[in-house]
Amino acid sequence: MRRVVLLILVVGLLTAACTSGGEQAFVAAPSPGATIAPDFTVATIDGDTFTLSSALRSRPVVINFWASWCPPCREEMPDLNEVSQTTAGVQFIGVAIGDTPDAATSYAREIGITYPIGVDTTGTIAGAYAVNALPQTWLVDSNGEVVRTIRGAITKDVLRDLIRQDLGVDS
Numbered sequence: 001m002r003r004v005v006l007l008i009l010v011v012g013l014l015t016a017a018c019t020s021g022g023e024q025a026f027v028a029a030p031s032p033g034a035t036i037a038p039d040f041t042v043a044t045i046d047g048d049t050f051t052l053s054s055a056l057r058s059r060p061v062v063i064n065f066w067a068s069w070c071p072p073c074r075e076e077m078p079d080l081n082e083v084s085q086t087t088a089g090v091q092f093i094g095v096a097i098g099d100t101p102d103a104a105t106s107y108a109r110e111i112g113i114t115y116p117i118g119v120d121t122t123g124t125i126a127g128a129y130a131v132n133a134l135p136q137t138w139l140v141d142s143n144g145e146v147v148r149t150i151r152g153a154i155t156k157d158v159l160r161d162l163i164r165q166d167l168g169v170d171s
Contacts (some may be wrong), residue, residue, distance in 0.1 A: 037063070037140045038128035042095060042118030045105040050116045055091045056144050060167040062092045062159075063138040065131045067099040068107040072153035073135040077111060079156035080137075084115040087160070089169035093118065097126040097134070139166050 041051040055061050064080055066073035077094075084092040092115035096104035101119045108117045120126055129138065137150040139162060147166045150159075160171050 035146050036144050037061075037138065037146050038125075039144075040125045040128065042093075042120060042125060044116045044118050045101065045108060046116070048116065050093050050118055052093075052140070053144070055093070056140065056142055058091070058142075060090050060142050060163075060169065061140045062090055062163070063129075063140060064092065064094045065097055065126065065129070065134060065136040065138075066094055067096055067134055068103040069099065070134045074107065076135055076153040076155070077108075077113065079154070079159065081111070081113050081115065083156050083159050083163070083171060087163060087169060087171040090163055090167060092116070095120050095125055097123065097131060139163065141167055 037052060039051070039053045041049055043049050052061060052063075062080075062084075064076075066077065068074070080092065080094070084090075094108070094113065094115060094117040096117065096119045099119060101121065104117060104119045118125075129136075133151050135151075135153055137154055137159070138146055139148040139150075141147050148162060150162070163169050163171065
């Protein structure tokens with residue numbers, strides 16, 4: 001029962017906070033006292049699992065929180081996919097929150113997402129990251145430190161620049 005209430009609360013907050021398609025992304029400055037990204041494991045829509053700490057053993061990670069019903073999320077996903085395909089030195093993971101596995105899977109497959117997509121059905125991951133608006137993108141260096149958060153839809157050019165600047169990886 002407690003999980004259901006938490007999930008309803010998360011969906012309600014995210015629905016209210018989903019940034020509109022016309023807004024610019026809010027790109028927070030990198031934090032000099034960066035915090036360690038909370039570790040998580042999520043089942044992916046392809047039947048595998050993704051664990052953040054395992055992925056970080058080999059390279060930095062870009063975490064994108066999204067939902068299939070969120071227009072700005074839908075707008076930015078093709079750009080995220082393109083950057084993921086051209087930036088071999090970074091692992092991408094999409095985490096659908098406040099969404100159903102069927103809807104998230106359908107949309108990700110419809111547009112041909114090639115990076116892992118998981119669905120946070122309980123709201124646990126969203127809670128650990130204090131996600132209060134969609135989309136959100138987190139850049140995590142190979143030490144597990146959150147070096148930047150981006151609130152709102154991001155373009156491929158801006159994302160490439162931030163990955164180069166903050167993670168030291170060229171695309």
